[in-house]
Amino acid sequence: MRTESPQIQNFIDGQFTEPTGGKYLDNIEPATGKPYSHLADSDARDVDAAAAAAEKAFVDWSKKPAVERSKLLLRVADLIERDLEKLARAESVDTGKPLSLARTLDIPRAASNFRFFATAILHTESEAHITDNVAFNYTLRQPRGIAGLISPWNLPLYLLSWKIAPAIAVGNTAIAKPSELTPMTAYMLCEIVREAGLPSGVLNVVHGTGPNVGAVITAHSKINTISFTGGTVTGRKVAEACAPLFKKVSLELGGKNPNIVFADANLDAAIAGSLRSSFANQGQICLCGSRVFVERSAYKDFVAHFIEKASQLKMGDPLDEKTDQGAIASKTQLEKIKFYVDLAQKEGGTVALGGKAPELINERCHDGYFFQPTVITGLPVSCRTNREEIFGPVVTVTPFDSEEEVIKYANDCDYGLASSVWTQNLTRAHRVAEQINTGTVWVNCWLVRDLRVPFGGMKQSGVGREGGEEALRFFTEPKNVCIAK
Ligand code: TXE
Numbered sequence: 206m207r208t209e210s211p212q213i214q215n216f217i218d219g220q221f222t223e224p225t226g227g228k229y230l231d232n233i234e235p236a237t238g239k240p241y242s243h244l245a246d247s248d249a250r251d252v253d254a255a256a257a258a259a260e261k262a263f264v265d266w267s268k269k270p271a272v273e274r275s276k277l278l279l280r281v282a283d284l285i286e287r288d289l290e291k292l293a294r295a296e297s298v299d300t301g302k303p304l305s306l307a308r309t310l311d312i313p314r315a316a317s318n319f320r321f322f323a324t325a326i327l328h329t330e331s332e333a334h335i336t337d338n339v340a341f342n343y344t345l346r347q348p349r350g351i352a353g354l355i356s357p358w359n360l361p362l363y364l365l366s367w368k369i370a371p372a373i374a375v376g377n378t379a380i381a382k383p384s385e386l387t388p389m390t391a392y393m394l395c396e397i398v399r400e401a402g403l404p405s406g407v408l409n410v411v412h413g414t415g416p417n418v419g420a421v422i423t424a425h426s427k428i429n430t431i432s433f434t435g436g437t438v439t440g441r442k443v444a445e446a447c448a449p450l451f452k453k454v455s456l457e458l459g460g461k462n463p464n465i466v467f468a469d470a471n472l473d474a475a476i477a478g479s480l481r482s483s484f485a486n487q488g489q490i491c492l493c494g495s496r497v498f499v500e501r502s503a504y505k506d507f508v509a510h511f512i513e514k515a516s517q518l519k520m521g522d523p524l525d526e527k528t529d530q531g532a533i534a535s536k537t538q539l540e541k542i543k544f545y546v547d548l549a550q551k552e553g554g555t556v557a558l559g560g561k562a563p564e565l566i567n568e569r570c571h572d573g574y575f576f577q578p579t580v581i582t583g584l585p586v587s588c589r590t591n592r593e594e595i596f597g598p599v600v601t602v603t604p605f606d607s608e609e610e611v612i613k614y615a616n617d618c619d620y621g622l623a624s625s626v627w628t629q630n631l632t633r634a635h636r637v638a639e640q641i642n643t644g645t646v647w648v649n650c651w652l653v654r655d656l657r658v659p660f661g662g663m664k665q666s667g668v669g670r671e672g673g674e675e676a677l678r679f680f681t682e683p684k685n686v687c688i689a690k
Pocket residue numbers: 355356357358359360382383384385413414415416418419420421423434435436437439440442443457458459460490491594596622662666667
């Protein structure tokens with residue numbers, strides 16, 4: 206098992222291959238700011254080769270009995286678990302996230318993703334409709350062909366496996382394009398699928414940039430299904446590329462998620478939950494609750510305790526077991542975070558905690574991309590800082606006076622991905638959940654994930670849903686067969 210290989214090659218037709226153009230990009234370690242490997246800087250010729258391999262493999266793979274596909278995906282899940290420590294370390298080095306987080310969140314979830322869909326395809330039900338004495342109808346849900354799977358840098362293997370598993374479980378073949386910022390675990394997954402015995406061409410991974418590889422995938426005539434996770438700006442480009450080709454597209458995009466704390470909440474639970482939803486993965490999870498709203502009578506108490514707990518989060522070298530807060534994934538993202546903290550102060554906000562890079566972590570991380578957990582108070586509800594996605598360890602905390610008011614604040618947003626509501630009045634919880642315009646509403650919890658539920662966002666947070674039945678239906682084509690009696 207290669208872990209920190211100097212060159213991350215493409216995986217096409219079951220083989221590791223050089224990019225046709227022979228070029229490689231630096232792969233930077235966020236904790237040090239220095240290149241530690243290189244990834245293929247691929248282009249259309251590599252995507253064409255992957256499409257040819259995927260097309261060839263589709264003939265047999267789409268006809269393979271579900272139980273055979275299931276066995277192979279279960280083997281992949283087992284091998285991910287076998288290599289958990291190596292994968293977790295690779296993910297931590299590649300993204301800057303704490304090793305402890307990669308070990309407990311990212312990699313176990315990647316195994317669960319494969320295991321979930323490997324078993325889901327064994328239990329799907331089919332619909333039949335009897336038309337009086339006229340006809341018998343049944344619905345076939347057949348694999349669509351080649352799926353293009355494009356993923357971001359914040360949860361690399363977690364999110365890529367969330368696409369690969371359902372796409373190939375139902376009988377499609379796939380071309381995956383991981384973020385050029387975090388290619389390592391996708392590369393390691395290729396060795397795992399080969400060891401598991403996945404037939405050549407079922408999964409192909411083409412590394413490279415958005416314009417040179419991602420855009421080629423979305424425009425490719427042989428790739429008829431696109432599943433994208435990333436920023437809203439890029440999501441719009443993906444949708445524009447797919448529309449004229451009538452491709453089926455799923456978009457999981459950005460968020461600016463409200464986290465609502467009523468005065469009757471269990472405040473200790475709300476503070477512990479808000480700490481996670483604010484700063485997990487350095488706030489680089491699109492589901493993070495970056496807009497915290499607290500009922501006025503509890504506001505002072507919440508802010509004081511929340512800041513006290515946040516100040517105890519341990520910033521450090523991601524590879525240090527005691528680290529809670531690692532590095533930001535890229536220099537670009539770090540600059541974006543600094544810009545918004547500066548903007549927040551220009552918009553009248555007060556930096557109540559953090560707001561800058563920490564003291565030197567250690568010599569190894571001297572040039573790494575670090576930023577303190579940051580809490581900003583005193584902002585107007587609808588300023589830019591409260592409307593635009595920052596995607597870092599930065600939250601705003603704002604008081605509210607009534608349920609109606611906070612629902613208006615929560616919904617006054619271009620995004621609609623997720624929200625949290627903390628209250629011990631469950632009648633209120635149901636009432637508020639119905640009125641908040643987000644794809645997920647967590648009540649007295651955050652990031653509790655059942656893989657059967659629909660997952661995704663409204664408005665500029667995306668189109669479509671992943672997870673469970675939704676994913677199986679997205680990656681298949683329904684066909685009505687109507688037989689006269
Ligand atoms: O950018 P990009 P990032 C959101 C998160 C944040 C953003 C971070 O909120 O805003 O994504 O994503 C490829 N055609 N989510 O910085 O550009 C690119 O190479 C085709 C929401 O990575 O969106 C990379 O592989 N592809 C999400 C991928 O798109 C293109 C969870 C994403 O990159 C392309 C995670 C193009 N023209 C992050 N340009 C959720 N809702 O779950 C780039 N790419």
